[in-house]
Amino acid sequence: MKSEQQLNSLALETRRMWGEDGYSPIDIFAIVNGLRDMKITVLKYPLSERISGMCSKVDDDFVICINSSTSYGRQRFTLAHEFYHILYEDIEGQVICNMSMGDDKPDSEREADIFASYLLMPYDALYQISKRNHDTWNLESVIHVEQFYQVSHMAILFRLEKDGFINSESASEFREITVSRFAALLGYGKELYQPSPENKRYFTTGEYIRKVEELANKGVISNGKKEELLLDGYRADIVYNLDEEEGNLND
Numbered sequence: 001m002k003s004e005q006q007l008n009s010l011a012l013e014t015r016r017m018w019g020e021d022g023y024s025p026i027d028i029f030a031i032v033n034g035l036r037d038m039k040i041t042v043l044k045y046p047l048s049e050r051i052s053g054m055c056s057k058v059d060d061d062f063v064i065c066i067n068s069s070t071s072y073g074r075q076r077f078t079l080a081h082e083f084y085h086i087l088y089e090d091i092e093g094q095v096i097c098n099m100s101m102g103d104d105k106p107d108s109e110r111e112a113d114i115f116a117s118y119l120l121m122p123y124d125a126l127y128q129i130s131k132r133n134h135d136t137w138n139l140e141s142v143i144h145v146e147q148f149y150q151v152s153h154m155a156i157l158f159r160l161e162k163d164g165f166i167n168s169e170s171a172s173e174f175r176e177i178t179v180s181r182f183a184a185l186l187g188y189g190k191e192l193y194q195p196s197p198e199n200k201r202y203f204t205t206g207e208y209i210r211k212v213e214e215l216a217n218k219g220v221i222s223n224g225k226k227e228e229l230l231l232d233g234y235r236a237d238i239v240y241n242l243d244e245e246e247g248n249l250n251d
């Protein structure tokens, strides 16, 4: 199993590859959807509550499936986790990933969790914050940091405990609260703690959509087939041109 230092270093290397520094929050969905040198399709789908996500590989095409019933913060973590499997492991067929974040998982799963955590929040970023806080963490500072890095409450607590910034008693105490309520009182919205909205529970982005468009443009598939394939990818919004209805603006 790779050490935490190695995984943090790999996470920083990945950030550099994307032109990101080691301290800022990153928009992982925008980055992965925009990676044109890799053929990655991201599918949001309401999977069973035990599963956070899955990924599969066929030739050099990758599909990452994210459980859209989990919170937005957790979905970002899952995307980073799945990205580890497809970028740094030689996966065969399908990998199904468990919701739990503990040490009782196979090495590959633990590595992907640790990588995801460091990718979204590099070690030194949290270390510097902790130093500025005089190494005192309370519920308020935990929520400020999870909001800044857009990660779930469980993901930040797991990490703070693992890196020794908080002890297990504080972690369990902070885990018990209804975080969205406390976050709201600190002036934040609740989106980080909510699942995908109803009209985005089933949704495909990335390579699949680009490929359908390309095949239709080249005349390889008919317009009817293109529409059928887009509907298979839960993109009725493209087929029926719902931009106006959805209130999309260019401003």
Ligand SMILES: [Zn+2]
Pocket (backbone or CB within 6 Å): 081, 082, 085, 095, 096, 097, 098, 108, 109, 112
């Ligand atoms: Zn996994």
